Amino acid sequence: MSTGEALRLERLCKQYGSVRAVHEVSVQIEAGEFISFLGPSGSGKTTTLMMVAGFETPTAGQIFIGARPVTRLPVHRRNIGVVFQSYALFPHLSVLENVAFALKMRGVSGSELRAGVNESLSLVQLGGYEARMPHQLSGGQQQRVALARALVFRPGLVLLDEPLGALDKQLRENMQLELKRLQKSVGTTMVFVTHDQSEALTMSDRIVVMNEGKVEQIGTPEEIYETPRSRFVASFIGESNFLDARLIGKTDQGPLLDVAGLQVRATWQGFERQTGPVILMIRPEKIIPLAAGSRADNEFEGVVQEAVYRGHVVKYQIRLCAALPVLLTVAVAYRASTPRFQIGEKVKIGWDARDARLLSDEAKRPSQGVPDNDEALLRVTTAADRMAILPS
Ligand code: ADP
Ligand code: MG
Secondary structure, eight states: OOOOOOEEEEEEEEEETTEEEEEEEEEEEOTTOEEEEEOOTTSSHHHHHHHHHTSSOOSEEEEEETTEEOTTSOGGGSOEEEEETTSOOOTTSOHHHHHHHHHHTTTOOHHHHHHHHHHHHHHTTOTTOTTOOGGGSOHHHHHHHHHHHHHTTOOSEEEEESTTTTSOHHHHHHHHHHHHHHHHHHOOEEEEEESOHHHHHHHOSEEEEEETTEEEEEEOHHHHHHSOSSHHHHHHSSOBEEEEEEEEEEOSSSEEEEETTEEEEOOOTTOOOOSSOEEEEEOGGGOEEOOTTOOOSEEEEEEEEEEEEOSSEEEEEEEEOSSSOEEEEEEEEOOTTSOOOOTTOEEEEEEOGGGEEEEEGGGOOGGGOOOOSHHHHTOOBOHHHHHHHSOO
């Protein structure tokens, strides 16, 4: 239906008085790519999108669509489709009129107009709904009309700002897959904003993680989840255990660490600096209970402090038998054959060196709070901590 266009942001900045909403954001987005801007509320996602659309003027920096510099072009000359939460359907116009509007604005009329609207509505599976008024549609259907309206003039680039935010979970997950399928079949480049990590992981070719107006990391969902470059990324996307660690030696396979008096084998993967204080990051599902006979690069004894049944996994808090108290969150997939640990039970757990990541300790941010004792220092970031980072 259309060909995707590349989008390049070069050191894009937006200052509102003393608020640095967006700071030096540089991203090269490929033609036909589905890219998400993911970050907590207030991290500058909407502002970035508004500058690309032309609704906001950058304080500094450049925007290119394909080879065209568009930084100073007005909205209507950028030829971008937008689906913004604040850009609702016209309530007094029918579905057909809502979608046709975007074409009429561009001087299209008659049979061409009708054909364009039909094609766009059938793309979002709303053929037959032409005469309905917006209030006669469900939330999901309204969002599909908004999408049809954004696609009808075949833009090479579509911007979507939390378009699924108002939908309930089931519908949102269906729409995520539908939207992604649609994007691949149409070929349009899509820039999608969300604060929902699972949404970004599900839909994106690549994710731009934003924090306080800046880009924290750009990568595929797998890169972002498996090899986060900072403590912020590791705790915003998924759940992580963070352990203060000290480099004490090297083996052929990788570094040797001291964690609270325990010797831990690790990997250099994703870690450039090989000196200085470090944090060892381990996802809860990479820590495994070791039944008799099974081995891991790192094996420890621990005592179960807490066990919570979560449906797909059982989550344990396990205190390692170390010089200092180290509390680990461990997520174990729940199967009938999996032994369930009891609180107070002594267990053997472990993880492979390749399943943990080293982070530079500078990544620790003041906003993460000052630990007031050793235990707090070694505590993991859990869902509760993440909620503190994610207002709303
Ligand atoms: P996000 O979409 O990631 O939640 P925004 O881009 O909306 O973040 O906001 C980034 C920062 O810029 C926030 O601190 C917000 O309060 C501020 N901001 C956004 N728009 C304006 C505005 N029009 N005037 C002043 N401050 C703004
Ligand atoms: Mg926003």
